[in-house]
Amino acid sequence: MSTAHVLLGLLTPQALHGYELKHAHDQRMPGAKPLPFGQVYATLKRLVRDELAVEVRHDREGGPDRTAFGVTERGRQELDEWLATVEPPAPHLSSMLLAKVVITLLVADENTARHHLAAQRAAHLARMRELTAIKIETHTALADVLAADLLIAHLDADLRWMQNVLDRVTELRLEVHQ
Incomplete structure (x- = not known):
């Protein structure tokens, strides 16, 4: 699973803070391994660096600043390409x-x-x-x-x-x- 692509997909309907994104992942991917907060923020940083996501707003609601992220047009194209790529059947058993x-x-x-x-x-x-x-x-x-x-x-x-x-x-x- 490509965590970056999954996060792009979760950000596509609306901009989310990292905290909201982690919870959206865990809710939308039941049964999957929960995503650590550190991995969410590291992936968001790479998505912004690669111009696949962008900071859309900064909120402060009685706590630290929270940055909401959204998907760029380039990010949407990347996501569409990933979604259209057929996953090959697993070549080996790991059971x-x-x-x-x-x-x-x-x-x-x-x-x-x-x-x-x-x-x-x-x-x-x-x-x-x-x-x-x-x-x-x-x-x-x-x-x-x-x-x-x-x-x-x-x-x-x-x-x-x-x-x-x-x-x-x-x-x-x-x-x-x-």
């Missing part, structure tokens, strides 16, 4: 789940491997239930629903993969131990 399954098959007996997979499946199913509950709440924000949908799809793919592993544990252990 702790895969690593644990492979290592379990290397070091544990078949029953232990099945037990670990069953426990992981139970955790995935519990998380899917939590996400489904979020989706059916009456005042759930659209961003939260979209994030829940994406997470559910990933969990579902993991569950299907784990079932495939469970169906082949004996065969996989034999292959690993040859």
Whole structure:
């Protein structure tokens, strides 16, 4: 994810202070890693330097000066280009789940491997239930629903993969131990 582009997108509808921008990110990107304030301000500084954003006003509301930032025409063009660029599918797996399954098959007996997979499946199913509950709440924000949908799809793919592993544990252990 390009933090600079995400911040440009969040600034496009209206100018925001760094503090507001951080909270807009965390609200609009539910499930994503929260953005540290330091990263917001460092990114804003680069956006201004590169003429993609500009200071639009300075406010003082009973505290320190706050600078609101807006997107320049050049910033909007950059954002449009980024949005139109297709993201390539990830070239490599980086899954702790895969690593644990492979290592379990290397070091544990078949029953232990099945037990670990069953426990992981139970955790995935519990998380899917939590996400489904979020989706059916009456005042759930659209961003939260979209994030829940994406997470559910990933969990579902993991569950299907784990079932495939469970169906082949004996065969996989034999292959690993040859």
